[in-house]
Each structure stands twice: as structure tokens, then as C-alpha cells.
Amino acid sequence: MSKAKWMSISEVRESIAASSSEEVTSSYLDTISKSKINGYVTINEGAIARAQDIDNDKLGEGHDGVLAGVPIAIKDNISTKGIQTTCSSKILQGYVPPYNAHVIERLLDAGAVILGKTNMDEFAMGTSTESSHYGTTLNPWNLERVPGGSSGGSAAVVAASEAPISLGSDTGGSVRCPAAFCGVVGIKPTYGGISRYGLISYANSLEQIGPIATNVSDIATIMDVIGGHDPRDSTSIKQEIAYRDSLVDDVSGLKIGVPDEYFAEGIDEGVEKTVWAAIQKFEDMGATWEKVSMPHTKYALPAYYVIAMSEASSNLARFDGTRYGHVEQGENWHVMASRTRAKGFGEEVKRRILLGTYALSAVYHDKYYLKALKVRTLVKQDFDKALSNVDVLMAPTMPTPAFKIGEKIEDPLALYLTDVNTVPINLAGVPSISMPCGLVDGLPVGLQIIGKHFDESTIMRAAYSFEQNTDHLAKRPAGVE
Amino acid sequence: MITKDEVEHVGWLARIEIDEQDADTYAAHLNTVLEYFGQLDEVDTENVDPTYHVADVVNVFREDVVTESLTQEEALENTQSKQDGHFKAPKIM
Numbered sequence: 001m002s003k004a005k006w007m008s009i010s011e012v013r014e015s016i017a018a019s020s021s022e023e024v025t026s027s028y029l030d031t032i033s034k035s036k037i038n039g040y041v042t043i044n045e046g047a048i049a050r051a052q053d054i055d056n057d058k059l060g061e062g063h064d065g066v067l068a069g070v071p072i073a074i075k076d077n078i079s080t081k082g083i084q085t086t087c088s089s090k091i092l093q094g095y096v097p098p099y100n101a102h103v104i105e106r107l108l109d110a111g112a113v114i115l116g117k118t119n120m121d122e123f124a125m126g127t128s129t130e131s132s133h134y135g136t137t138l139n140p141w142n143l144e145r146v147p148g149g150s151s152g153g154s155a156a157v158v159a160a161s162e163a164p165i166s167l168g169s170d171t172g173g174s175v176r177c178p179a180a181f182c183g184v185v186g187i188k189p190t191y192g193g194i195s196r197y198g199l200i201s202y203a204n205s206l207e208q209i210g211p212i213a214t215n216v217s218d219i220a221t222i223m224d225v226i227g228g229h230d231p232r233d234s235t236s237i238k239q240e241i242a243y244r245d246s247l248v249d250d251v252s253g254l255k256i257g258v259p260d261e262y263f264a265e266g267i268d269e270g271v272e273k274t275v276w277a278a279i280q281k282f283e284d285m286g287a288t289w290e291k292v293s294m295p296h297t298k299y300a301l302p303a304y305y306v307i308a309m310s311e312a313s314s315n316l317a318r319f320d321g322t323r324y325g326h327v328e329q330g331e332n333w334h335v336m337a338s339r340t341r342a343k344g345f346g347e348e349v350k351r352r353i354l355l356g357t358y359a360l361s362a363v364y365h366d367k368y369y370l371k372a373l374k375v376r377t378l379v380k381q382d383f384d385k386a387l388s389n390v391d392v393l394m395a396p397t398m399p400t401p402a403f404k405i406g407e408k409i410e411d412p413l414a415l416y417l418t419d420v421n422t423v424p425i426n427l428a429g430v431p432s433i434s435m436p437c438g439l440v441d442g443l444p445v446g447l448q449i450i451g452k453h454f455d456e457s458t459i460m461r462a463a464y465s466f467e468q469n470t471d472h473l474a475k476r477p478a479g480v481e
Numbered sequence: 482m483i484t485k486d487e488v489e490h491v492g493w494l495a496r497i498e499i500d501e502q503d504a505d506t507y508a509a510h511l512n513t514v515l516e517y518f519g520q521l522d523e524v525d526t527e528n529v530d531p532t533y534h535v536a537d538v539v540n541v542f543r544e545d546v547v548t549e550s551l552t553q554e555e556a557l558e559n560t561q562s563k564q565d566g567h568f569k570a571p572k573i574m
Contacts, residue, residue, distance in 0.1 A: 098555035192536040205534050234541040235534065302518045313495060320496065322570050324559035333573045334496065342498040350497055351510055357495040358483065358511070359518075371521050373531030378524065380532055413513050429535030453535075 005161040006476055009218045012070050012164050021051035021069025025113050028071050032115065032162045036480070037138040037147070039157035041076050042084045043116040051113050066225060068111030073163035075154045076117040077124055078209065079198035080104055083114065087200055088132035089122045091344030092325045101198020102233065103167060103209050103226040110225045115163050118153030122346045123316065124174055124202045126150050127418050130409045131348045138405070139181060140477040141443055145402040148178030154212050155182040160480045165218055167226075169199055171207040172304055173397075173422025176434035179212055180397035180446020183436045183475060185463070186212040187219050190454045191429035192237035194223075195230030201315040203308040204235075206426040215473055216435065216464045220244045223456070239454050246457035249468045252286030254458075255390040261297035262395035262421050270440030275396045278437040278447045278466065282394070285469055287462075292390065294382040297424055299375050304423035305416060306359050306372035312349075313356030319344065351412060376427045383428040387452045392459055395421055397434040397446030421448065431456050433463050436472045444475070483511050 007015060015024050025047055032040060044050075054069040074080060077087045079097035081104070086092040100108070107114075121131040129137045129152025137152040139145040140160040147156040151168025155178030158166050168175040170188035179186030187210045194209045201207070211222035220243040229238045258279060263272055279289055321327040321340035328343050330336030345353070359368035386393060399421060408415045425432045430453055437447035447466070451459040467473050483491075485504045488511065492499035499507060553566050562569040 095559055098551055098558055192538075231543055235536045235538060237536055237538065296524070299521060299524050302520050305514070306518055306521070317496075322560065322562075322568050323556075327561050330571060333571045335498075336571050337496045338493070338498040341496055345497070351507070351514075353495050353497060354488070354491050354507060355511055355514060358487075358491050358515075361491070361494070368518060368521075370531055371524075371526060373533060374526035374529040375521055375524050376532040377529050378526070380535065412510060413517055416514075416517075427532075427535075 006214050007164050008215055009067070009070055009164060009221050013068070016069045020055045021113060022048060022055055024069065025051040025071050025115070028115055028163060035160065035162055036143060037140055037156050037160055038135050039118055039137050039153040039160065039162055040073070040116040041086055041088060041119050041134050041153070044083050044114045046082070047071070047113055047115055054111055054113065066110045066221060067107060069113060070111065070165070071113045071115045071163055072107060073115050073118050073154060073157050073166035074104070075151050075166070075168045076120055077169060077200045078103065078167060079200065080114060080117065083117060085117060085200070087123045088120045088134055089345065089349070090133045090326055091319050091340070095324045099198065102195035102230045104198065106226045118151070118157055118166060120153055121150035122349050124150040124169060124171055125312070125348050125352055127173070127177055127415055128409065129153065130405065131346055133346060136405055139402050140480045141183060142402065144404055145443065146181065146405055148181030148398070148402060150174040151212065152178045155179050155184055155186065158182070158184050158212050158214060159477060165211060165213045165222060167209055168212050169207055169209050170426070171203050172308060172426050173419050175210040175212060176397050176422050176432060176446065176448060177419070179434045180444065181402040183444030183477065184212055184214055185216055185219055185433065185435045185473070186210060187223070187433040188425060188431060189223065189227065189456060190431045192235050193239065193431070193454065193456070194227055195233040195236045197230055197232040203311040204315060205311060206308060216460060216467045217247055219433070220247055220460055241454065241456055243456060243460060246460040247464045248461050249465045251282055251462055251465045254282070254287040254392065254462060256282060256287055256289040257292035257386050257390035257393045258289055259292050259294045259297065259386065259393055259395055261294050264420070266399055267396065268400040268440065271396050271398070271400060271445050274438040274440060274445040275394070275447055279394055281470060282462070282466065285465060290390065292386040292393070294386055296375065296378045296382050300379045300424035300427055301416065301420055303372040303375040303379065304427055306368050307376065309352045309356035310359050310369050311356070313353045313360060316349070316353055348412065379424050380428045383430055392462055393450040395448050395450070397421060397448040401440050401443035401445060425450055429453065431459055433459050435463050435466065436475065438472055439475065483508055483515060
């Protein structure tokens with residue numbers, strides 16, 4: 001059966017009503033089987049059976065059915081019971097989680113059908129999905145370009161209509177960057193807004209799970225399903241937000257702050273013009289804007305990397321060949337673990353663990369780690385101050401459109417520098433949505449809308465209004481079958 | 482500057498085996514990044530408190546009641562080496 005491309009959740013549900021979840025699911029699986037972009041690491045062998053169960057109304061009591069029969073793709077660092085979960089790493093090849101992440105429980109309760117696990121930078125460490133052990137994902141807009149990262153697979157499969165919606169995770173831009181590069185919508189919710197229970201940790205004080213979709217309404221629908229408090233994540237915060245209620249086409253009186261520092265040296269001229277045109281459009285729609293200053297932005301990037309690497313060195317200590325994953329032999333535990341980790345981790349992961357271990361070592365703890373935590377305070381204060389005068393901040397998500405595969409991967413620092421506009425948001429823990437706002441040389445540009453803690457309603461209202469009054473979100477990559 | 486010997490020592494602390502040849506490459510990469518981190522020295526952080534966490538939560542408690550958890554079998558599903566219901570590892574000492 002053929003299906004319409006780039007269906008929204010409501011269109012998928014109409015299609016299911018007219019046929020069945022089984023037919024819609026198998027249609028997506030068929031598209032995936034012909035894929036050119038390598039967006040999936042693992043296909044869920046149980047997807048059809050699950051769809052049939054939904055069709056036969058075999059769901060238990062209590063599900064609200066918002067996603068009944070709707071297929072979804074899941075980033076490969078979110079635990080899925082019975083489905084291989086590798087973090088795109090060799091060290092977790094063959095690992096099948098015995099339990100579901102909180103967000104997966106919620107999605108299944110709402111009736112979703114998991115299509116498979118999407119490709120990513122190994123352990124979410126990267127901006128291009130090139131560090132995956134399972135090969136690079138290609139950008140559907142231009143197969144010679146990266147899809148962004150680290151949730152490159154999750155964004156690319158939505159852009160290529162190999163899934164209507166997906167979940168990613170965002171530690172320093174890992175949902176927003178690939179959403180921007182692939183011309184789709186992605187949100188990094190407020191820290192504490194979504195339970196991290198079952199998300200395989202990279203840098204736990206920074207990361208949040210976030211949905212990716214072709215439109216703003218679908219983002220709200222998924223947030224309504226997966227958001228909210230979970231006692232199994234001690235950083236999960238009790239805060240009820242009705243996300244779909246924020247889908248109002250009205251920005252009159254909205255005060256926008258535009259931080260100069262996010263248009264700094266190195267920004268692509270086309271990106272700068274496109275984002276300013278979007279801000280102008282908001283003004284036409286009744287919003288006002290003013291420039292704001294966030295003087296510590298420059299130092300957010302090194303502070304972010306020190307903190308992320310330090311946390312990573314601790315979080316990834318569990319991968320030692322004892323309980324799961326790849327194992328090498330050795331005459332004692334230390335040799336076994338050291339060889340397992342040397343062979344099981346890729347180069348970038350090893351670099352970050354080594355740097356994190358170094359930054360946390362007794363001699364350098366204060367110079368790097370403690371210093372970075374203090375700079376984090378200053379970065380957060382920049383946000384508190386700026387957002388006390390305006391409702392939202394707007395900036396480019398990425399300083400350039402998608403770069404070429406192979407262009408930066410040999411130079412770790414050059415790759416880190418591309419995260420300049422996304423990492424400050426994670427340091428401050430505020431929410432941010434990236435949405436398409438135009439094309440430069442045929443490649444999508446992402447507009448980033450940043451809000452106050454737990455004020456997703458305002459950034460989603462702004463995003464929804466922009467979507468309703470422009471045609472940027474209707475643009476799709478050509479030539480993807 | 483991080484030396485080749487320090488790279489090997491950090492590798493030992495992190496339990497990542499690094500052979501001599503790779504130590505040079507790592508030292509070069511690590512030094513580039515550490516030099517970049519040096520920028521943080523420019524920031525005046527006198528009297529600034531560190532932020533470990535943005536979530537304003539301290540001491541999250543729950544009732545001390547037994548709830549469901551993984552069975553021993555489920556917990557052992559993914560290991561390549563087990564014995565009598567336990568993970569089996571090579572000798573540590």
C-alpha cells in the first residue's frame with residue numbers, strides 16, 4: 001500500500017482509520033527497506049505484531065490512545081525492552097535492555113508502535129552522526145552532507161518520511177542541531193521536564209529527551225504524552241504543562257530578545273539573513289524585538305565541554321565488559337576492562353573519557369572542573385537577566401547549514417566549535433525549540449526560540465504562530481524515496 | 482601540556498588500554514582541546530558559586546516500601562559470564 005509522505009500524527013491516524021495500523025506500519029517499514037540514508041541501527045522485528053495488537057484492540061486499560069497505532073522512531077540511547085539498544089557503539093552491540101525507559105512506557109501506553117532505533121553519534125558525543133560505529137547517516141536534503149548530531153538518525157528519518165515522529169536526546173544541541181540541518185522541528189525541554197529514567201547517560205546534568213516532528217502540533221502531542229514527573233528520576237520536577245493548549249496563533253505583544261553574541265564571527269551570511277528575516281516576520285505578526293547582551297556566551301562552549309566530558313568519564317565507567325556488551329579477554333579484571341574499553345569505544349568517546357578523567361583528577365579538578373561550574377553560573381545568570389526583560393530569545397540554531405561528510409571529523413575542536421549556539425541553553429537548563437525558517441543554497445536553516453524555565457507554552461506558541469503564517473515547514477527534500 | 486606518560490596514566494585511571502603509538506596521537510589531540518579550555522582562565526569567577534545542577538531540587542526522598550524491580554534472571558540476561566546467579570568476572574587482584 002502506498003501512503004502519503006510526511007504525514008502528521010492526525011494524518012497518520014486518519015490513514016489508520018481508513019486502513020489499519022498494520023498497513024501504515026508496513027508502509028513505513030517498506031520505505032525504510034529502500035532507504036539511502038542509513039538512519040536506523042535496528043528495526044523492531046515486533047513492529048507488525050504490535051500494530052496488529054492495536055488494530056485488534058488488545059491494549060490494556062488506561063491508555064489514552066493519542067498515538068494509537070502511530071509509528072515512531074527512537075534514538076538508540078533510549079532503553080527499549082526487547083529491542084537492541086547500542087548507543088551506536090560497538091561496546092553495546094547485542095545489548096537488549098530488560099526494561100523500558102519512562103518515555104517508552106508512556107508512548108506504549110498511548111498506543112505508539114516503535115519502528116526501530118535510530119543512528120546517532122556514539123554515546124551522543126558529536127554534531128554530525130559520523131562517530132557512529134554503524135556508519136554515518138546521510139542528510140536527506142543532500143546525501144553528501146551530514147544530518148547533524150548527535151540525534152542525526154532521528155531527524156533524518158523524519159525528514160525522509162521514514163517515520164512520522166521520533167525521539168532524540170539533547171545534551172548540548174543534539175536534538176536541535178539535526179532538526180535544523182534536516183529541516184524539521186525539535187525541542188530541548190526544560191531540564192527536569194521529562195524523566196531520564198532509561199536514557200543511557202552521557203552528561204546527566206545537561207541532557208533531556210526531546211521529540212522531533214515535521215510540525216509544531218506533533219511536538220506538543222508527544223510532549224503531552226512523555227512530559228511530567230517520574231519518581232524514578234530524582235531530577236524530574238513536578239510541573240504540569242498542557243502542551244497542546246499552547247498551540248495558539250497569536251504573538252501580538254510578544255517581546256523577543258536577540259542576543260548579539262549568537263551572530264558572532266564565523267556565522268554564515270545566508271544563515272544570518274534568513275534568521276533576521278524570520279525575526280522581521282514575527283514583528284510583522286505583532287511581536288516586538290530588541291537586542292540583548294549575553295556576555296559570557298563565548299565561555300559557554302569550553303565550560304560545557306569540561307562539564308560534559310567530566311560527567312561522561314564517570315557515567316561511562318559502567319561499560320567494563322562485566323554485565324553487558326562487548327568483552328575482550330585479559331589475565332585479570334583490570335586488563336579485561338581496559339582492553340574491552342579500548343576496543344569497544346570509538347576514538348571520540350575515548351578522547352572525551354580521557355579528558356574528563358584528566359579534568360577531574362586531583363591536581364586539575366579546580367583548574368578545569370570547578371572553574372567550568374562557576375562559569376556555568378555566569379552563563380545561567382546571563383539567561384536569567386536577558387529573560388527577565390523579554391519573553392523569548394531568538395537566534396540561529398547552528399551558525400552554518402549542514403556541512404560536508406568528512407569535512408570536520410578529523411579535527412575534534414573544529415567540530416566542537418559548531419555547537420556554539422546550542423550548548424549555553426543546556427548549561428542554563430532552559431527550553432529551546434528549533435524550527436525551519438528558510439533555505440540557503442538548498443539546505444535548511446534552523447531558527448532557535450529559547451524560553452524561561454518551564455515556559456514551553458510561550459516558545460511553542462511562538463513556533464506555532466510562525467508555522468501558521470509562513471510556508472517554511474512545508475518544504476521537503478527532493479529525491480528521497 | 483599533557484605528556485605521553487600522563488596520557489598513559491590517565492588511560493590507566495580510566496581503564497582504557499593505550500599503546501605507545503596511540504599515546505602520541507592522543508597527547509596531540511588532548512593538548513589542542515586543553516589549550517582551548519585554557520580560555521576559561523580569562524573569566525573572573527571570584528565569589529561565584531559553582532552550579533552543579535540547574536534543577537532546584539535537594540534530597541529527594543521516597544517512602545521506604547518494596548516495589549517491583551528486575552528479576553535476577555533479567556539482570557543477568559546480557560552478561561557473557563555468570564555463575565550461580567551472579568556476574569562472574571576475572572580475578573581483581
